[in-house]
Amino acid sequence: MNQNIINARVTFRNSPIHILEQFTIKNMESAYEQFKKHSGLDECVIIQTCNRIELFGKSKTYDIDKIKKTxxxxxGLEEEAFDENIECVENKEALHHLLKLTSGLDSMVLGEEQILGQIKNSITSAREVKASGQHLNKLFDKAIRIGTRIRNTSGIGAGGISVGSMAVKLAEENIDELKEKKILLIGTGEVSTLVAKSLQRRRYAFDVTSRTLGRSETFCETMGGNPIKFEQVLSGFGNYDVMFVATTAPYFLVTNERISNAMKDKKGGMMILDLSNPRTVDEKVATIGGIKLMNLDQIAEMVEKNMNARLNKVKTVENIINEEVCVLEASMKRLDAEPLVKDVFKNIENLREKELQKALQMLDEKDEKKIKIIEELTKAVVESIVSTPMNNIRRASEQGKPDVLELASKLFDYKKQDQAD
Structure with missing residues (x-):
């Protein structure tokens, strides 16, 4: 490629989270300005998540040391900090890595969906501040489409592979119209966080309760949900259709007696998912009419099956990526020819119009219909003559033949025109 695509990244794969955080970019707009001004990149896109900070850039010539320095x-880091933590690849390897990102193959959680949305947001932000341009806009648009297609055809993201997402998925499968049901989350620990994230992502409303209202309120500020007093919940289980229980209580919190009382006047059933270890839902609850109970062991078994299913699809996804990266590389190489092709068409069009006007003056033609016919004729002649060589130039560019582009530039006096502009 005449224009290089560069990827510089610091990720969870070679840097622990506490180190990774040091490379975080806080002011994105200012960062884009700095990278374009000082790193030698003409275009750039930054992807930043809790597991990675990545820079994609485009430049005819670049210096990785300038990128590190910027x-x-x-x-505010020392340049030496980058030596052990940064990975840098270019061109085909950079394209290959981007496809692994969009297809979910490079995520900490294999096949997870979130990264695709984060990449979409990244290119949107870069476009808004005009940090990206023709090359990276095209690259990211194509990579997002390819990644989406890979996910859909391979099923790499099918099934929940965290206890939280699996529990929410099971609720969706067992409860009709879940969005209209009352959902309760008991607990504010790690598993509750996973459940809350999954509920939030799917836009479900839910109540949260814990031993203290203050803890529930703090949890809801960051994770969403509506904090409810613990005592209010204990006497009001009947108000809920789905309960996620994830606590560390050393006794049965959801007892047979409480659920029996709750179900006496309740219309419809209830699903209870006990995600606690040890269990805090009495197993006898499962014998009550209208109750469906699932425990952590059952859910963990399903998670493991889904994880194994995803691992089995990795090879398929890698094969698709290897095929697609060649197509993507060709489309990026083709962009190298576009300025020349555009310039040639522009110059020929100017000549066509100039010669057409001279011919019309000589003919002294006033009939609009005849003028239109003559004009269309000149356009058709130009198109039929120019299209084939221009398409051949594009094809040569796709195939990585810079000598053809160089020769074409000389034939059409492109560099001279470019300097004149």
């Missing part, structure tokens, strides 16, 4: 200035 990044160090933005974050």
């Amino acid at each position: 990044w160090a200035t933005i974050t």
Whole structure:
């Protein structure tokens, strides 16, 4: 490629989270300005999540040390900090990595969906501040489409592979119109966080309760949900259709007696998912009419099956990526020819119009219909003559033949025109 695509990244794969955080970019707009001004990149897109900070850039010539220096200035780090933590690849390897990202193959959680949305947001932000341009806009648009297609055809993201997402998925499968049901989350620990994230992502409303209202309120500020007093919940289980129980209580919190009382006047059933270890839902609850109970062991078994199913699809996804990266590389190489092709068409069109006007003056033609016919004729002649060589130039560009582009530039006096502009 005449224009290089570069990827510089610091990710969970070679840096622990506490180190990774040091490379975080806080002011994105300012960072884009700095990278374009000082790193030698003409275009750039930054992808930043809790597991990675990645820079994709485009430049005819680039210096990785300039990129490191700019990044160090933005974050206040010493340049030496990058030596052990940063990975840099270019062109085909960079394209291959981007496809692994969009298809979910490079995520900490294999096949997870969130990264695709984060990549979409990244290119949107870069476009808004004009940090990206023709090359990276096209690259990201195509990579997002390819990644989406890979996910849909391979099923790499099918089934929940965290206890939280699996529990919510089971609720969806067992409860009709879940969005209209009352959902309760008991607990504010790690598993509750996973459940809350999954509920939030699917836009479900839910109540949260814990031993203290203050803890529930703090949890809801970051994770969503509506905090409810613990005592209010204990006497009001009947108000809920789905309960996720994830606590560390050393006794049965959801007892047979409480649920029996709750179900006396309740219309419809209830699903209870006990995600606690040890269990805090009395197993006898499962014998009550209208109750469906699932425990952590059952859910963990399903998670493991889904994880194994995803692992079995990795090879399929890698094969698709290897095929697609060649197509993506060709489309990026084709962009190298576009300025020349555009310039040639522009110059020929100017000549066509100039010669057409001279011919019309000589003919002294006034009939609009005849003028239109003559004009269309000149366009058709130009199109039929120019299209084949221009398509051949594009094809040569796709195939990575810079000598053809160079020769075409000389034939059409492209460099001279470019300098004149």
